Amino acid sequence: MARAATTADAFNAVAEPRRRQILEVLAAGERPVNDLVAALGLAQPLVSKHLRVLRAVGLVRAREAGRQRVYEVNGEPLKPIHDWVKAFEKSWSHRFERLDVVLEEMKAMEERGHGSE
């Protein structure tokens, strides 16, 4: 999968651990920037910089609420990441379905008393 600049797609935006942390905090509900500063323990300019990147790829939206601006998460740009991992997940699911069958046989063997050496 081709990658470009940090602000080009959600893959790059969530590659940064602090930005993932911001998304985790916002997943619980919209927050003003001061709450994010407190939750992350980072300086406000740094939090604002991360928010700009997240907004550029559409992962975070801002709205004015009275005198302050609150931020909320928008999960839609994460779908390509989800789909990317999903195919990998599917191949492991197929393996594990076969492992289920092997385990059922082993359990039956053990119950009949042939399982222990």
Add this chain to the structure above:
Amino acid sequence: MAVSSGTAVVTLPSDTQILITREFDAPRHLVYKAYTTPELIKRWWSGDRGVVTSVDVDLRVGGTWRYVMTANEGFEVAFHGEFREIITDDRIVSTEVFEGMPDAQAVDTATFVENAGRTTLSILVQHTNREHRDAHINSGMEAGLQEAMDDLEEVAVSLRA
């Protein structure tokens, strides 16, 4: 009849990691045995992607493992590694190299946790950089696409019948 224990759950805890988790309806000594015994590995490891043609496991610290599979498309893929830590029925740490991409060595930590007769298997794959991690996931992507094509072919054939 096997009890369905749900699908594998794959998450990316960091830029260089893949975490694969699945619960099994069996005690952990059996899951561990199925995970480490060559004749049993042969029966599940390829999933729907092909047939396992060779499994070597020297289950001791410093011992090596190697799995070879012939994919449905006819080509052969092989993986190998070395065991770094072994706690029977509990935890295995080993290296993993896909022989088609020998520079990308990962360290896999498999843990087996039993609760009320069921076992959660977690495999944490630690790559040295994001590019290798992504390439690892892309290998599943290709397989997923291939499966989708196969499914499509089945549908097409059934429509023709």
